[in-house]
Amino acid sequence: MKALDLLPSALIGAVASARSMTPMAALATAELAHKPLPGRVFLLNRPLFKFGALAMGVGELLGDKMKTAPDRTVFLGLLARVMSAGIAGAALAPRGREKLGAGLAVSTAVPLAYLTLSGRKKAMARIGQTKSGLIEDALIVGAGALVVGLTVSRFNRR
Numbered sequence: 001m002k003a004l005d006l007l008p009s010a011l012i013g014a015v016a017s018a019r020s021m022t023p024m025a026a027l028a029t030a031e032l033a034h035k036p037l038p039g040r041v042f043l044l045n046r047p048l049f050k051f052g053a054l055a056m057g058v059g060e061l062l063g064d065k066m067k068t069a070p071d072r073t074v075f076l077g078l079l080a081r082v083m084s085a086g087i088a089g090a091a092l093a094p095r096g097r098e099k100l101g102a103g104l105a106v107s108t109a110v111p112l113a114y115l116t117l118s119g120r121k122k123a124m125a126r127i128g129q130t131k132s133g134l135i136e137d138a139l140i141v142g143a144g145a146l147v148v149g150l151t152v153s154r155f156n157r158r
Contacts, residue, residue: 013108025057
């Protein structure tokens, strides 16, 4: 195993730092497309969880624009990031290295949640909550799709 084999786990942790449900939605999309992932997939191999992850991903994107949306660094926000990053980091890690991938994703997601929140607050002050949220959505959803897509593509070429 090469060190770069765990890069997707770290990157999906970065995605989870800004949008906790995007990693799960990206994995669910790969599962629905019958694209095997390198690591073991926890929960998302069941239809209820696949469609639930997609619905929660969309719900998070909509809810984030509300004035009452809590900061991503509140306890439940961090807990969601830990769970999502851990599951996604394991699924994108090489087989047999899932625990390491999960740990790497979580250790990326939690500190970056504070950094991405700081950036979002600065953007909100300049361009408002909705515009900054839409821009962040596009960047994070695109990054999540790219990380999962490239990982799946690379894994399925082997």
